[in-house]
Amino acid sequence: MERIEHRACFGGWQDVYEHASDTLDCTMRFAVYLPPQAERARLPVLYWLSGLTCNEQNFITKAGAQRYAAEHGVILVAPDTSPRGDDVPDADGYDLGKGAGFYVDATQQPWATHYRMYDYVVRELPALIEANFPVTDGRGISGHSMGGHGALLIALRNPGRYRSVSAFSPIVAPSQVPWGEKALGAYLGDDRSAWAQYDATALIADAPERLALLVEQGEADEFLEGQLKPQLLRAACEAAGHPLELRMRPGYDHSYYFIASFIGEHIEHHARALRDGG
Numbered sequence: 001m002e003r004i005e006h007r008a009c010f011g012g013w014q015d016v017y018e019h020a021s022d023t024l025d026c027t028m029r030f031a032v033y034l035p036p037q038a039e040r041a042r043l044p045v046l047y048w049l050s051g052l053t054c055n056e057q058n059f060i061t062k063a064g065a066q067r068y069a070a071e072h073g074v075i076l077v078a079p080d081t082s083p084r085g086d087d088v089p090d091a092d093g094y095d096l097g098k099g100a101g102f103y104v105d106a107t108q109q110p111w112a113t114h115y116r117m118y119d120y121v122v123r124e125l126p127a128l129i130e131a132n133f134p135v136t137d138g139r140g141i142s143g144h145s146m147g148g149h150g151a152l153l154i155a156l157r158n159p160g161r162y163r164s165v166s167a168f169s170p171i172v173a174p175s176q177v178p179w180g181e182k183a184l185g186a187y188l189g190d191d192r193s194a195w196a197q198y199d200a201t202a203l204i205a206d207a208p209e210r211l212a213l214l215v216e217q218g219e220a221d222e223f224l225e226g227q228l229k230p231q232l233l234r235a236a237c238e239a240a241g242h243p244l245e246l247r248m249r250p251g252y253d254h255s256y257y258f259i260a261s262f263i264g265e266h267i268e269h270h271a272r273a274l275r276d277g278g
Helices: 057-062 065-072 117-132 146-157 178-188 200-206 224-228 230-240 256-277
Strands: 002-009 012-021 026-034 043-049 075-079 135-143 164-168 213-218 244-249
Touching (some): 002 026, 012 057, 012 065, 026 057, 026 117, 043 146, 057 065, 057 256, 065 256, 075 117, 117 146, 135 256, 146 164, 178 224, 200 230, 213 256, 244 256
Parallel strands (some): 043 075, 164 213, 213 244
Antiparallel strands (some): 002 012, 026 075
């Protein structure tokens, strides 16, 4: 593991690391923000999963999250969204291949060797973080769009592993929208029953843990009706009695202007859960 960026930020350090990933069989990068409290104490971690076309840079340069992480004493970890490298297969378009890992473990060729972002986020990356940084066992997870989808499904599939989960503009039902149908079909094959394990709305009914979901959604989001469909998550949560706070925000779109406007509230939400849980 090699540190390739090191920048002072709100009394702490915004770093980027590069490492050889066994899970993805390629070189990966992830960003870590260490608030000033990390110099003297172990702190909880909030994992952030970014959306389509993004890498580890988008969140750390656009969201303004470091200010709030420093205020609340939370370490931020932001991985890339997909495997990278000349040997990694890609596709035409922004919604499949590099920059579009969808946080699944692919089973179909040519994707299966490298596209294992679910396993990377759940196992390999936290193991690296917990071995090399001053962290507690308090974990939260959040994300945007494709990353919001990833945060929700990962929290739902791993009871007890995360103390908090939130999402901005998540793809809540990828099995029922074009982005998800394209990606899940390519990565997992045509058997839609295999898709359910990566579909938050499908997972709600049998979720073994009632971890509260916080979802932030802009009402002016250009993808709201065609790709996001938060009403499907609301209906699934109501049917299952699963706690959900769905905040519909008038005027806000899908951009990082939206995330920057409310990321402070989300970090406070996670910090409270991580503190009270530990």
